[in-house]
Amino acid sequence: MECYLDNSATTKCFEEVKNLVADVMTKDYGNPSSMHRKGVEAEKFMKQAKEIIAANLKVNEKEIFFTSGGTESNNLAIIGAAMANMRAGKHLITSAIEHPSVMNAMKYLEEQGFLVTYLPVDHNGIIDLEKLKEALCDETILVSIMYVNNEIGAASPVEETAQLIKKFNPNILYHVDAIQAFGKYRILPKRQGIDMLSISGHKINGPKGVGVLYVNEKVKIRPIIFGGGQQKGVRSGTENVPGVAGIGLAVQLSYCDFNEKIECLYELKQYFIEEIGKIEGTTINGKTDRKSAPHIISVSFDDVKSEVLLHALESKCIYVSAGSACASNKPAVSQTLKAIGVKKELLDSTVRFSFSFETTKEELTYCLEALKEILPKLRLYKRH
Numbered sequence: 307m308e309c310y311l312d313n314s315a316t317t318k319c320f321e322e323v324k325n326l327v328a329d330v331m332t333k334d335y336g337n338p339s340s341m342h343r344k345g346v347e348a349e350k351f352m353k354q355a356k357e358i359i360a361a362n363l364k365v366n367e368k369e370i371f372f373t374s375g376g377t378e379s380n381n382l383a384i385i386g387a388a389m390a391n392m393r394a395g396k397h398l399i400t401s402a403i404e405h406p407s408v409m410n411a412m413k414y415l416e417e418q419g420f421l422v423t424y425l426p427v428d429h430n431g432i433i434d435l436e437k438l439k440e441a442l443c444d445e446t447i448l449v450s451i452m453y454v455n456n457e458i459g460a461a462s463p464v465e466e467t468a469q470l471i472k473k474f475n476p477n478i479l480y481h482v483d484a485i486q487a488f489g490k491y492r493i494l495p496k497r498q499g500i501d502m503l504s505i506s507g508h509k510i511n512g513p514k515g516v517g518v519l520y521v522n523e524k525v526k527i528r529p530i531i532f533g534g535g536q537q538k539g540v541r542s543g544t545e546n547v548p549g550v551a552g553i554g555l556a557v558q559l560s561y562c563d564f565n566e567k568i569e570c571l572y573e574l575k576q577y578f579i580e581e582i583g584k585i586e587g588t589t590i591n592g593k594t595d596r597k598s599a600p601h602i603i604s605v606s607f608d609d610v611k612s613e614v615l616l617h618a619l620e621s622k623c624i625y626v627s628a629g630s631a632c633a634s635n636k637p638a639v640s641q642t643l644k645a646i647g648v649k650k651e652l653l654d655s656t657v658r659f660s661f662s663f664e665t666t667k668e669e670l671t672y673c674l675e676a677l678k679e680i681l682p683k684l685r686l687y688k689r690h
Contacts, residue, residue, distance in 0.1 A: 309624040309669040313509075314456055314486060314602055314660035320511045320559050323552045327513055330548040338545055339536065348547045355554025359518055362557055363503070364494050371519045371541050372550050376485040376506030377407040379519040380450075382541065383481045383502040384411040386527040387448055388420060394477065395445035396420045401433050403455055403642040408483055412450075421445070429646050430593045431460030435470055442474045449480050453487035457642045457658055458592035459602030461487070468499025479525060485509055485517075489560040490568065490600055501525050507549060511662070512556030516549030560663075567663045571600035574661055578603060578670050585677060587685070591648060591656065601661045604643075606652035610684045615657055618680045624673050627658045 310318070319327075330351060336344030338352050352372075360367040373379045388398060400412055402424045412422045423441045425433045433451060442449075449471050454461050464482060471478050481502040484493055488503075489510035495503050502525060505518040521527055521540070533542030579594050587608030592598060607615060612628040619626055643653050659673070 307623065307669065307672050309622075309673050311659045311661065311665070311669070311673060312625045312627045313662040313665070314658060315627055316508045316514065317511045317662050318664070319513060319552070320556060322559065323512055323555050326555050327548045327552040330551045334547075336547075338547055339534070351547050351551040351554075352545060355550045355557075358554045358558050359505075362561055363520060365496060365520055366523060368538075369520055369523050371521060371537050372545055372553075373517040373519055373541060374515055374546070375517040376405075376483070376504055376509070377517075379485075379504035379506070379517040380405065380407040380481075380483055381411050382519055382527070382530055383504060383521070384408060384448065384450055385415065385530050386540075387479050387481065387502065387525065388415050390526040390528040391447045391479065392420075395447045397423070397443060397445035397447065399423045399425065399438065399441050399446060399449040401425045401427055401451050402645040403427055403431055403457075403460070404450070404452055405456055405483060405485070408450055408452070409641075425451075427460070427645050430598075431455050431458050431642065431646050432462065433467075435463065435466060438467065439470055439474070442471070442478070444475075446475070446478050449478060450483065451480075452483040452485075453493070454484075454490070454599040454602070455592075455642060456486045456602070457640060458604040458646065459486075459599035460592050460646075461491075461597060461599050464500070465498050472499055486599065486602070489557075490571070492561075492564070495520055495522070502527075505553075507553040507556060510553075510556045510560045513549045513552040516546050516553045518553065568600055571661055571663070571665075572596055574665060574667060574670060575600055575603060577667060578659065578674070581670075581674050582677070585674075585681065587681070589652065591643065591646065603659045604656060605659065606648060606656040607681060608652070608655065608685075610655055610681060612655055612657050614684060615655075615680070618684060619673070619676060622676045622680075624676055627660070628656070 334347045336348040338349040356367045356370045360370050416422050468480050471480050479501045482500045483504045485506045488505045501522045503520040507516040508514040531542050536542050589606040591604040616628050
């Protein structure tokens with residue numbers, strides 16, 4: 307049996323999405339900026355994808371921009387908005403457990419003279435709203451907090467955060483990295499007080515190399531890529547029409563029978579947590595109830611290095627992650643695990659299991675049985 311439990315790193319394309327992408331690449335391959343029929347046909351795919359995504363988010367189509375993925379969406383939102391609004395202030399706020407595409411964008415802005423406050427989180431990975439309130443000041447122009455943490459599945463209090471920010475100053479922009487949340491939560495930016503929202507195609511059974519950035523029409527944002535002025539000059543470059551068509555269809559399919567899918571994910575998560583908790587020397591990180599994301603579980607294993615366990619499971623065709631796949635394939639200490647207070651000796655003994663709508667209970671049982679067999683053997687060689 308093959309058991310893929312690394313869906314937070316990437317998901318398998320829906321069959322329908324794969325077929326559509328192939329057709330657009332080989333049949334409807336025109337440049338959407340071309341004025342002839344092939345260009346017009348390509349542009350229709352762009353328009354259709356915008357319609358689907360805008361309808362899902364309940365926003366205007368003109369507020370949807372396509373990017374090369376989640377990293378670019380985060381960079382465009384943070385750097386673009388900071389540069390466009392710097393006359394109002396140069397103070398930014400984020401959390402200590404953000405994705406590298408947010409953290410490194412913030413570090414870049416610090417080099418440009420901005421001041422960044424990194425909010426601490428509790429042992430569940432949640433920011434303290436009082437600390438956020440204390441950090442807000444007259445110079446604050448942007449707050450960026452992720453919806454769901456990619457390593458431990460912590461789900462932020464998005465609406466409460468927005469209310470606090472807007473009560474202090476309605477002009478402060480609120481960006482949400484929803485890359486791990488979109489497709490697992492119903493997200494309505496205008497109702498939830500979100501000014502900018504980042505989405506990635508390959509996290510929702512769509513193609514790699516395509517993302518979405520929602521930008522409220524009232525938000526001032528500067529481009530970070532310059533060229534032919536496509537997408538109203540916000541994001542230049544010939545659009546990735548196959549990818550755009552693919553992400554549009556992936557959004558549509560992800561939210562089809564949504565409630566049943568999410569209920570199934572939570573049932574699988576609860577089963578896995580209950581069973582893995584019976585294995586000696588295991589610690590589950592973060593919340594385990596329905597206040598956490600339905601598809602991510604972080605587990606630390608006493609006296610076993612995560613990289614060793616990862617490859618032992620791989621030998622049985624079970625695929626998991628030793629942390630964020632987006633930080634490169636080089637092993638490094640997780641800032642998220644440090645921030646939530648995981649014991650020093652468990653920082654390199656933690657594995658992430660992440661599910662998709664296609665994950666089955668049989669796969670999880672197979673993984674659990676493999677862990678029961680593998681862990682005692684690996685612990686014979688425990689560190690002293």
